[in-house]
Amino acid sequence: MDNFLQFFGTTGFANLTVGNVVMIAIGIAFITLAIRKHYEPLLLVPIGMGVIVGNIPFSKDMRLGVDNQGAIVVEDGRVLTETIKDHDGAQSERVRYIPGSVLGYLYFGVSQGIFPPLIFLGIGAMTDFSTMLSNPRLVLLGAAAQIGVFLTFLGALSLGFTEQESGAIGIIGGADGPTAIFLSAKLAPGLLGAIAIAAYSYMALVPVIQPPIMKLLTTRRERRIRMKPPREVSKTERIVFPIAAFLICTMLAPGALVLIGMLFFGNLLKECGVTERLAQSARTSLIDIVTILLGFSVGASTAARNFLQRESLLIFGLGAVAFAIATAGGVIFAKVMNLFLKEKINPLVGAAGVSAVPDSARVVEMVGLQEDPENHLLMQAMAPNVAGVLGSAVAAGILWSALTN
Amino acid sequence: MAFDNISATHLQLALTGMTVVFAALAMIAAFIYLLPHVLSRLEVVAPPASGASSSTNGDEEIAAAIGFALHHHETQSTGQPGR
Numbered sequence: 001m002d003n004f005l006q007f008f009g010t011t012g013f014a015n016l017t018v019g020n021v022v023m024i025a026i027g028i029a030f031i032t033l034a035i036r037k038h039y040e041p042l043l044l045v046p047i048g049m050g051v052i053v054g055n056i057p058f059s060k061d062m063r064l065g066v067d068n069q070g071a072i073v074v075e076d077g078r079v080l081t082e083t084i085k086d087h088d089g090a091q092s093e094r095v096r097y098i099p100g101s102v103l104g105y106l107y108f109g110v111s112q113g114i115f116p117p118l119i120f121l122g123i124g125a126m127t128d129f130s131t132m133l134s135n136p137r138l139v140l141l142g143a144a145a146q147i148g149v150f151l152t153f154l155g156a157l158s159l160g161f162t163e164q165e166s167g168a169i170g171i172i173g174g175a176d177g178p179t180a181i182f183l184s185a186k187l188a189p190g191l192l193g194a195i196a197i198a199a200y201s202y203m204a205l206v207p208v209i210q211p212p213i214m215k216l217l218t219t220r221r222e223r224r225i226r227m228k229p230p231r232e233v234s235k236t237e238r239i240v241f242p243i244a245a246f247l248i249c250t251m252l253a254p255g256a257l258v259l260i261g262m263l264f265f266g267n268l269l270k271e272c273g274v275t276e277r278l279a280q281s282a283r284t285s286l287i288d289i290v291t292i293l294l295g296f297s298v299g300a301s302t303a304a305r306n307f308l309q310r311e312s313l314l315i316f317g318l319g320a321v322a323f324a325i326a327t328a329g330g331v332i333f334a335k336v337m338n339l340f341l342k343e344k345i346n347p348l349v350g351a352a353g354v355s356a357v358p359d360s361a362r363v364v365e366m367v368g369l370q371e372d373p374e375n376h377l378l379m380q381a382m383a384p385n386v387a388g389v390l391g392s393a394v395a396a397g398i399l400w401s402a403l404t405n
Numbered sequence: 406m407a408f409d410n411i412s413a414t415h416l417q418l419a420l421t422g423m424t425v426v427f428a429a430l431a432m433i434a435a436f437i438y439l440l441p442h443v444l445s446r447l448e449v450v451a452p453p454a455s456g457a458s459s460s461t462n463g464d465e466e467i468a469a470a471i472g473f474a475l476h477h478h479e480t481q482s483t484g485q486p487g488r
Contacts, residue, residue, distance in 0.1 A: 136437035143430040150419040157415055158406045237440050244440075245433050252429045387430055394429045398422045 015057035019304025027051030027299065033204065040204035040359075043177065043295050047200060050299020053103075063100075066107035066301045070100030107297040110192065113185040115294040116178035117262040122287025123178075123357070123389070124242070124266025125279045132383040133237055134230035137337070138349065142387025144333030145353030148173030148326025149395045152318050159314055164188050167399035169315055172199045173322030174392025175206070175354035181298065182259060183396045187403055193301040194312040198319035200295075206359040209320070210327050211367050214351045217331045222338075223371040225346040227380045235273070242267040249394055256397025263393065326354045330384065352381040355388030 008014050030048030034041035058064050073080040073096040080096040100108075109115040132139060153170030161169060168188040171180050172195060180199035184192040202209065215223075242264035249260045269279040330353030334345045348368050352360045361381035368377040 133437050133440075136434040139430050139434040139437065140427070143427045146426045147423060150422050153422075154411055154415060154419055155406075157410045158408050160407065160410065163415070234441070234444065236444055240440060240444075241437070244436055248432045248436065249429050252425055252432075387433075390433070391426050391430055394426050395422060398425050399418075402418050402422070 010059050010062075012056050012058070015059070017057070017304060019308045020055040020057055023055040023302060023304045023307060024052050027055070039207075040200065042291060043200050044204055046292050046295025047197065047299040050296040051197075051302050052299075053296070054300035054303050063098075064103065065101060065303065066103045066297060068101040069104040069108055069111070071098050072096070073098060103297065103300050106293055107301060109290075109293060110181060110196075110297050110301070111185055111189060113182045113258075115290050116182035116185075117258045118290045119178040119287060119294065120259050120262040120393075121266040122282050122290070124263040124268075125270045125282035126287075127263075127267060127270075127357070127386055127389075128382075129241055129267065129386060130233040130238065131230045131379050132386050133233045133241060135380065135383050137341070138345070138380065138383035139387040140337070141330050141334055141345075141350045141353040141384035142355070142389075142391040143353070144350065145326040145330035145355075145384070145388055146174065146391045146395045147329035148322045148324075148354070149392065149399075151325050152322035153399070155321060156314075156318055159318070161311075161314075162188075164403050165191055167403045168192075168195055169318050170322065171195075171392065171396050171399065172202065172315075172319040173326045173354075174388070174395055175199070175203055175323060175326060175356040175360070176389060176392045177203060178294075179259060179355075179392050179396045181294070183400060186400050190306075191311065191315065193298065193307055194309075194315045195319075196298045197302060197307075198316050200298075201316075202319050202323045203356045203359065206354075206356050207363050207366070209323055210351050210354075210360060210363045213324055213327045214331055214348055214364075214367050217328060218335075218347050220371060222335070222347050223368065224375060225344050226372075226375050227346055227349075227377065228343065230379050230383075235271070238271040239268070239273075242271065245390070249390060250397075253394045253397035253401065255399075255401035256393045259393040259396065260390065263389065323354065327351045327360075330354065330388075346375075346377055346380070349377055349381045349384055352383075352385040353388045353391070355385065355392045357385050357389060358382065360388075361385040 027048045027050070030044045030051065033039045034044035034048065054066065081093045082096045083091050084094055085091055149170045151170075152173045153166050156166035156169040157163065164187040168180075168184040168186075168191060171183045174180065177196065177199045181192065181196050184195040188195070246260055246264040250257045266279070266282050269275045269282060330350030331347050332350070333353075334347035334350030338344045338347065346368065348364045351367075352364050354360050361378055364381035365376060365378040368375050
């Protein structure tokens with residue numbers, strides 16, 4: 001009986017908290033939303049399953065969580081060593097090392113900011129910058145939407161978060177999951193789980209959050225503005241662009257070097273025409289593998305004792321504000337541009353300046369079609385959409401450079 | 406909310422950040438605008454070598470060679486062009 005009770009004490013049932021139950025329910029809700037509503041299924045299924053896995057309680061001695069990334073044993077400031085014997089009986093000394101857990105090793109790619117640049121490589125290899133190259137003025141809309149990042153940074157400061165935490169929270173307004181994870185890993189590792197979940201949740205909810213803001217800020221007449229179809233872009237332009245744009249962005253904001261570098265490297269693989277196999281791997285197998293590992297390990301990092309805190313709720317609130325401001329920023333800036341332009345821009349495309357690619361461009365298309373069933377805005381909206389990816393990566397680089405200790 | 410937490414340095418960072426983002430994307434926009442003009446000038450100064458702009462890849466060249474060989478063979482054996 002004692003053995004049974006001892007065993008029962010190690011089971012999840014004995015150690016389950018209300019927080020764990022809540023988090024498991026959230027994980028199930030993510031999976032349900034992904035399957036039934038098709039909200040970002042490629043992200044929400046791995047994250048949802050990760051949340052469930054990360055909230056199964058276990059005894060501390062089992063060292064199964066994402067926190068256990070392995071450690072060297074130090075005592076009184078001295079690294080401890082141990083003697084080992086090989087097959088021939090020869091002895092040697094090695095550093096005493098406590099191995100990490102499997103989840104800990106998977107999470108290493110998140111905590112050290114390795115996965116986000118690899119995802120950017122894949123995004124670069126699948127992104128067609130032609131629409132942006134054919135309509136350069138729409139690039140500015142991608143910059144306008146980044147106002148959400150910097151206003152939320154100030155908002156987070158006013159709520160008592162530290163500078164570093166505020167910078168990491170602000171980047172949720174960039175609506176770019178990998179960028180949010182990258183910056184949180186650098187500036188506020190303790191908030192990484194909450195920020196990542198908030199960023200991906202709002203990206204999944206783009207079709208719900210953006211349309212009311214877009215409609216509120218535009219008149220029916222503005223929503224019906226038709227734009228010229230994009231021009232054909234030459235192959236040389238498409239090859240030159242990633243190299244030149246990389247140089248421009250990183251000379252101004254070197255902090256964006258890794259993200260922008262991988263993005264444009266992926267794009268060069270796609271456009272140069274002689275590395276199709278590499279581009280194909282980057283945009284399919286590589287990005288899929290990294291997305292699985294990133295989504296799952298981020299989900300697994302949301303153990304209730306760390307995640308269900310007041311800070312997480314504030315981060316979710318600030319994330320919603322950031323997203324709304326970013327959307328409004330893009331739309332309002334398009335209206336301001338129209339004051340000076342002969343060929344008017346449909347202000348709806350400003351909403352695509354948040355970088356949730358391609359969801360926000362799809363939302364622009366959807367809202368545009370509601371007003372005029374023959375007015376397709378998808379191609380035009382892709383321009384600020386990919387510019388938004390650049391804008392949020394540059395914003396992340398600036399915040400990282402300015403706030404890193 | 407405590408707006409006292411926001412110092413002049415923070416406001417400066419937010420403003421500078423927004424300016425740098427705008428500057429970066431404005432420079433990219435300007436570059437994109439100028440690129441076709443620069444490329445067309447370059448084509449005048451240094452026209453691309455004939456064949457260099459060909460969009461055919463290796464497979465298409467091989468297919469064209471096979472097609473030509475078949476056509477040549479049929480013309481030789483029947484005295485008429487193939488179907």
